[in-house]
Amino acid sequence: MSTVLLEAxxxxxxxxxxxxxxxxxxxxxxxxIYGLIGPNGAGKTTFFNVLTGLYHPDGGExxxxxxxxxxxxxxxxxxxxxxxxxxxxxxxxxxxxxxxVMVGRHVRTGAGVLGAVLRNRRTRDEEAAIYRRAEELLHxxxxxxxxxxxxxxxxxxxxxxxxxxxxxxxxxxxLALDEPAAGMNGTETEGLRLLVEGIRADGITVLLxxxxxxxxxGLCDRVAVLDYGQKISExxxxxxxxxxxxxxxxxxxxxx
Amino acid sequence: xxxxxxxxHNRRAAIGAMIFLGLxxxxxxxxxxxxxxxxxxxxxxxxxxxxxLALGLNIVVGFAGLLDLGYIAFxxxxxxxYALLASPHFGLHLPVWLIIPGGAALAGLFGVxxxxxxxxxxxxxxxxxxxxxxxxxxxxxxxxxxxxNITNGPQGISGIDPINMGGVTLARPIEFLGITIPxxxxxxxxxxxxxxxxxxxxxxxxxxxxxxxxxxxxEDEIAAKACGINTRNIKLLAFAMGASFGGxxxxxxxxxxxxxxxxxxxxxxSVMVLCxxxxxxxxNIPGVILGGILLTLLPEAFRHGxxxxxMALFGKILLDPEALRMLAFGLALIIVMLYRPAGLWxxxxxxxxxxxEGA
Numbered sequence: 001m002s003t004v005l006l007e008a009x010x011x012x013x014x015x016x017x018x019x020x021x022x023x024x025x026x027x028x029x030x031x032x033i034y035g036l037i038g039p040n041g042a043g044k045t046t047f048f049n050v051l052t053g054l055y056h057p058d059g060g061e062x063x064x065x066x067x068x069x070x071x072x073x074x075x076x077x078x079x080x081x082x083x084x085x086x087x088x089x090x091x092x093x094x095x096x097x098x099x100x101v102m103v104g105r106h107v108r109t110g111a112g113v114l115g116a117v118l119r120n121r122r123t124r125d126e127e128a129a130i131y132r133r134a135e136e137l138l139h140x141x142x143x144x145x146x147x148x149x150x151x152x153x154x155x156x157x158x159x160x161x162x163x164x165x166x167x168x169x170x171x172x173x174x175l176a177l178d179e180p181a182a183g184m185n186g187t188e189t190e191g192l193r194l195l196v197e198g199i200r201a202d203g204i205t206v207l208l209x210x211x212x213x214x215x216x217x218g219l220c221d222r223v224a225v226l227d228y229g230q231k232i233s234e235x236x237x238x239x240x241x242x243x244x245x246x247x248x249x250x251x252x253x254x255x256x
Numbered sequence: 257x258x259x260x261x262x263x264x265h266n267r268r269a270a271i272g273a274m275i276f277l278g279l280x281x282x283x284x285x286x287x288x289x290x291x292x293x294x295x296x297x298x299x300x301x302x303x304x305x306x307x308x309l310a311l312g313l314n315i316v317v318g319f320a321g322l323l324d325l326g327y328i329a330f331x332x333x334x335x336x337x338y339a340l341l342a343s344p345h346f347g348l349h350l351p352v353w354l355i356i357p358g359g360a361a362l363a364g365l366f367g368v369x370x371x372x373x374x375x376x377x378x379x380x381x382x383x384x385x386x387x388x389x390x391x392x393x394x395x396x397x398x399x400x401x402x403x404x405n406i407t408n409g410p411q412g413i414s415g416i417d418p419i420n421m422g423g424v425t426l427a428r429p430i431e432f433l434g435i436t437i438p439x440x441x442x443x444x445x446x447x448x449x450x451x452x453x454x455x456x457x458x459x460x461x462x463x464x465x466x467x468x469x470x471x472x473x474x475e476d477e478i479a480a481k482a483c484g485i486n487t488r489n490i491k492l493l494a495f496a497m498g499a500s501f502g503g504x505x506x507x508x509x510x511x512x513x514x515x516x517x518x519x520x521x522x523x524x525x526s527v528m529v530l531c532x533x534x535x536x537x538x539x540n541i542p543g544v545i546l547g548g549i550l551l552t553l554l555p556e557a558f559r560h561g562x563x564x565x566x567m568a569l570f571g572k573i574l575l576d577p578e579a580l581r582m583l584a585f586g587l588a589l590i591i592v593m594l595y596r597p598a599g600l601w602x603x604x605x606x607x608x609x610x611x612x613e614g615a
Binding site for chain 2: 052053054074075078079083084086090091092093094095099102103104105106107108109111112113115116117119123126127130166167169170
């Protein structure tokens with residue numbers, strides 16, 4: 001449990017004059033569920049985007065599984081074993097649920113144009129394996145009965161689950177979920193909690209951005225708190241909850 | 257559409273339909289030639305070329321969602337490649353089995369070269385840049401006659417070798433098993449064979465890892481990246497594949513026509529091919545084929561039919577058939593886009609997309 005999977009060292013990101021991330025360092029251990037919380041605009045999603053290569057950091061570096069992550073190369077980050085979901089769901093809206101998950105297998109498969117045209121034994125086997133894995137994952141997240149429906153026609157909660165299935169299809173070591181419970185009702189959130197625990201039980205480390213404090217405190221092994229782009233606290237949930245800096249960030253400081 | 261869906265489930269009916277379609281396509285040139293004459297046979301041959309072009313553009317626009325307004329440039333590359341290597345212009349007469357694949361490869365390379373600078377662009381911006389590229393290629397063809405005469409400028413290249421396969425030239429009637437196959441018929445069969453090959457490649461690509469990656473990029477490029485798709489390479493692959501289909505069609509065009517000039521590769525041609533893709537049903541292979549056939553045949557039908565019909569009705573020609581043709585073409589486009597926004601024959605998912613059925 002104690003080997004380090006991901007280490008961010010002094011990560012910084014500026015947008016013009018706005019310092020979205022300032023010297024953020026954090027350590028995620030193998031097999032834990034790590035929460036990243038903070039008020040709106042604290043820089044959580046920016047950190048995700050730097051981590052997954054969508055943004056180029058202005059400073060610092062991220063070491064994943066012992067090797068530095070190459071900046072601004074999202075597909076290489078996925079190949080290294082980091083998968084993510086998005087705060088505002090980004091599915092392939094006009095593909096079926098199954099096809100969405102099948103796209104997730106892209107990075108672990110290799111058929112090219114020649115294989116596709118000739119459809120030789122290897123390509124056929126690979127396609128069959130992609131299809132099977134997609135079916136398994138659709139079952140795993142519980143949207144198997146909607147496999148042939150377009151992703152855009154799924155309910156909101158199912159879309160969130162489908163996005164997780166697509167991310168899992170890339171065989172990640174680290175699954176980064178950006179507000180997966182946003183907009184969910186109590187039952188759906190409970191279902192999500194079970195799903196995330198199951199994912200961790202399968203040996204995948206989870207990084208979670210979430211506003212639902214109850215969910216974060218109940219689910220996460222450790223939590224980091226961002227405020228104005230800086231990490232102000234990092235510890236087990238019980239300690240973070242009592243940290244005066246965290247309380248100040250959320251509720252405002254004492255009136256001077 | 258239920259007819260086609262039933263074919264998918266009933267194997268015997270599907271085989272029967274295939275045999276019927278095969279026979280129909282085999283006797284078509286003789287029927288058309290006898291009933292309507294050689295000019296319609298030529299139009300039929302051109303319809304097959306346009307089907308190849310439309311299927312190529314369909315990969316770029318329909319699958320990968322990259323709006324390309326300069327597609328005809330690749331047709332031009334294929335045509336000029338053939339014209340330069342098999343004509344008296346340079347005195348070269350290379351065999352067709354070398355030039356057609358070579359033209360396809362060169363067009364594919366041009367697809368990559370023209371695609372590379374546009375990788376960050378989408379939608380309107382991409383359309384404008386590709387439009388510019390298309391014009392650049394045409395203007396180059398127009399002006400590369402000085403200081404060294406490469407393309408012979410606006411006069412174009414004439415006297416191009418007809419397609420010659422294994423010592424048999426398609427320019428003259430061919431005796432085959434006691435049947436005489438006239439030249440236009442022979443070209444028809446050759447074009448049909450290559451069009452079918454391109455259909456086959458398109459179908460195989462659509463339902464593959466690469467095809468899914470193209471559609472994923474069309475749907476959401478950022479999510480596609482996050483799924484580990486190297487969007488740069490996959491987009492370039494779409495440009496190259498689409499362009500190579502255009503290159504094949506271009507080479508065939510040069511051999512068939514015997515003459516190429518920059519005039520044949522104007523912006524209007526790019527727009528025409530794009531119309532075939534959009535009107536037929538973007539992203540759906542049968543739809544795109546239908547679009548290619550209709551947009552080749554209907555304007556010609558107008559050109560040939562409008563004069564006689566007016567003579568019969570009014571005793572004189574009131575409207576120039578040529579003008580009437582474009583009028584009808586524009587009208588048809590507007591009507592189709594109003595009443596069938598997904599195209600005449602959209603793919604099943606796109607049909608659902610526009611109807612918005614489901615949950």
